[in-house]
């Protein structure tokens with residue numbers, strides 16, 4: 291009978307683990323605490339003036355250097371759910387029509403359940419059980435991959451000290467994202483602005499699903515120092531900075547704080563428990579971007595496959 295694997299997290303790392311295990315003939319289920327698939331590849335839907343708008347308040351684009359991920363991208367382009375973004379070398383890509391649609395298409399044959407928050411993973415005989423925050427037991431898995439950000443993953447690993455050790459070794463930058471629209475779209479507006487080499491608090495700003503839907507991200511230094519501050523204070527500071535560049539007034543605005551945004555220093559150590567078929571995956575083990583999270587998910591799938599085959 292095919293092995294049953296539970297994957298925690300429907301970000302790109304969880305999805306790549308699931309796709310790879312499925313290709314080995316394993317039966318996988320992904321569960322995630324969020325309302326939507328994608329984790330930090332996120333899309334916020336907001337109706338403004340009776341029109342639906344999509345903000346990308348997490349990852350803005352992805353790049354590809356490995357054969358496997360280039361294949362994902364060429365399949366997405368062929369099937370019209372990935373498009374090139376801007377005119378960069380190396381090339382950058384986005385989900386089409388939204389970032390979420392990239393993941394929805396990639397995972398359309400996978401079993402995924404959202405709105406389930408996992409609180410514990412525990413071995414029982416030769417199976418692994420998982421407990422959610424409503425007290426439900428997800429019983430009888432042959433293996434588990436947990437692909438949630440390292441500090442949250444740490445809290446699930448009480449029974450797996452070797453993984454706990456790995457999950458203590460690195461760190462993340464925070465990021466503060468302001469989603470906004472202009473009252474009047476400024477003349478000659480581009481699709482994105484990179485502020486990283488400029489002074490000030492902004493790092494990056496780019497449009498979403500239409501030219502008047504924007505997300506501004508604060509730079510790493512400002513984010514790490516300020517993510518705990520009052521949301522209204524942060525909104526005012528970011529809006530003030532935006533107004534220095536674009537004279538137009540801001541109309542709609544909404545703030546999102548990512549405590550664990552981009553990997554600052556990679557985590558190292560064991561990726562699979564030495565005794566039990568429990569593995570960890572995510573950008574934190576590989577590098578601070580979507581492709582690295584994808585690679586890490588693949589690696590976890592191989593580790594589980596080798597342990598259970």
Ligand SMILES: Cc1cc2nc3c(=O)[nH]c(=O)nc-3n(C[C@H](O)[C@H](O)[C@H](O)COP(=O)(O)OP(=O)(O)OC[C@H]3O[C@@H](n4cnc5c(N)ncnc54)[C@H](O)[C@@H]3O)c2cc1C
Nearest residue numbers: 299301302303323329330348349350351408572573579580
């Ligand atoms: C603001 C921002 C901008 C970025 N910009 C870029 C960019 O332009 N290009 C790029 O390549 N990368 C970018 N990144 C980084 C990129 O988004 C991440 O590297 C990548 O998406 C991480 O994927 P992941 O699967 O490892 O983790 P995640 O996407 O974080 O997925 C983890 C999932 O676990 C779920 N989860 C957490 N706890 C539990 C629990 N207890 N039970 C169940 N589920 C749980 C979460 O809901 C989440 O869906 C950016 C990130 C941020 C935040």
